Amino acid sequence: MSVRPMLADDTTTWRASAREWLRSGNSLPFLLLAPSIFLMLAVIAYPMLTGFYYGFTSGSLLKFGKFVGFDNYIRLLQSTDFLHALWFSFIFAAFNVIGCFALGLGLALLLNQEVPFRGFFRVALLLPWIVPSIVSIVSWRWMMADQHALFNQIIGLFGGSPVYFLSDEHWAIAAVIAIKIWRSFPFMMLSLLAALQGIDRSLYEAAALDGASRWNQFRYVTMPQLRNISIVLCLLMTIWTVNDFDTPWLLTQGGPANATENLVLLAYRYTFGRNDVGLGSAVSFVTLAILMVLVVILLRRQRER
């Protein structure tokens, strides 16, 4: 294939048309967007592409490594740490989304009624969302750390033996999930409460006239009206849970014996603990790929409905 060399006339024509486009009103939106686009490229696209490339190299944080192809990804798939982190991330996200949605919906339905001190409860129930994670999670640690902690004193009152919540794999997993639900439900509650208040009251009146029970009104009026926002909320919560570093790190540091180590903690450990940037980047991109697939599936289902 032959390429025609650029002539002086071509350059002049190109410059003239560029000048014309800049003078026309069409260029204004692009010019206004340019700084934001540049910033986005600098702080999102560049680090992302660099990170993606690192996933194919063997370097450390200071030494640029050599290209190793898919070696890091192959090592990951063979690693029990990775498979466990993947499993825990799934369990963590699934239980948290279900738990905080159920709790948030229940409380939103309750606070949508005329209950005493409704305003107070609406504010008070937002506290877990507002309190900084370091404060709330460390407080939870104190309440469950050992045999003299609050929970064990309560268990002791009923004659039970102390439970070492953070020393046993199963209890630690349950504790991490429970605290994540506690931190997440206010967002669900607030969003669902707003959606509930937007439902047209006439729909309930019509349903009542047709003889629908409270349960049927909830099932056939409330839930369909909440469907779209629920999908968005569950999607957001899934992303936030998979990417959650604070809860497992501050509560258990991924222990005991890596039982509560999710993909984000694993990426951190590989990158900064083991100084293996390639492997850490590979974990991050696998996490990103999983989340992207999830987002596409959920958005497609939402569109189908």
Add this chain to the structure above:
Amino acid sequence: MNWFGNAPHRGRARALACLAAAALVSLSPLSAQAQEPVKLNFWDMIWGPPEYIDSAKDLVAQFNKEHPDIQVEYRSVPWNNWYQTFVTAISSGTAPDLSTGAGYQAVQLYDQGAIRPIDDVVEELKKDGELADFMPNTVDTLRYDDHYVALPWGIDIRVWFYRKDLLEQAGVKVPTTWDELRAAAKATTKDGRYGVVGSGDTGGSHFLYNALLNNGGGLFTADRKLDFKNERNVEAFEALAGMVADGSVSPASTGYNSDDRRAAFNRGQAAFTLDGPGLIAQAGEQAANIGVVPPLAGMHGDKGTIFWVNNIMVYEQTKHPEQTKTFLKWWSKNQLPLWTKGNSGQLPTRSSIAADDYFKKDAARAYVLEHYVPVGKTTATNAAGIFPALNDLEGEGAMQAFAQELWQGKPVGPIVDTAEARLKSVLKE
């Protein structure tokens, strides 16, 4: 060529030329630079309570006063994300001229081309007779790749502590061997209290290092190959597992971090724990109730514990290596106030500083300096010196997970296998 014409005018012309040259030199930027002091950036980790930072700042101010041609700027660096802090600074070209750092930081950064060897400084110290002031096994620990990569300044070490009240209540003597420790731990386990309290964080792995080094074991062969499952190491792990099996180790240990562990020990919930030399000083009202266990004799009579030689290193990015070395030598010699005023939790590496009254008055630290430091060993044991992989080995968490499983009472065999596989993966063996 005669530049100045005839003789009578030559003297005046020369004088004029000299004046002009002097004026030029005095007005030139070169002269301005010579008058301006050299600025150095010194990053110091936080090695003690808040007053440590103030004492270090005062010390830097003293240096600046004594050396008007060098002005050092002090920056205190928190331990949180310390590695990222240094790596980011180095990769962005904003590394300090020199910094203090944890045990293996210098070798790791040297291996990546960021640290300037200080062989000339060590040579000068040797000539001045100052090298002999450093405690044995400190300067040479920082020799890597045939170069001295940093100068030791502080020792962190792990020591067994006991609660005097709990041992007295149980009628038990302070143990001197591992067997006696096990028996004492068992005897003091009663009424909701335990013999030993450990932790599941990095501090938990120190129990393992202490045990294996105390038993004459080591993680490496002389040629730096992992030797995790050697007879002495496994024997040491089994000794710890034995205490767990006896029910003498607090079941909360797995979930505890070092702060939790220390708090539980200070509250009297356990009779023994392993910690740094500053434990008693930080115990408040309970200080009088806490004693230092003498270095234990292992199962074969060996003595030993884990220690880290924390150091001060010079960065390749420095534009003023000579002035940096001047400060390095001064700091190393004059750092006593870091303890006397700053209450640093470290132990000094210089005998002249260790001989100060401050350490003599603190019986526990004096004891540790006299009895524990000489038997201190690094995680590199039985290899010579330290090397970069040690940082990954300690930072990756394999030993931490191993300690957690040990405190849970899992059988030693399988958890040793798991830990060995992970360590091999970290060390790329």
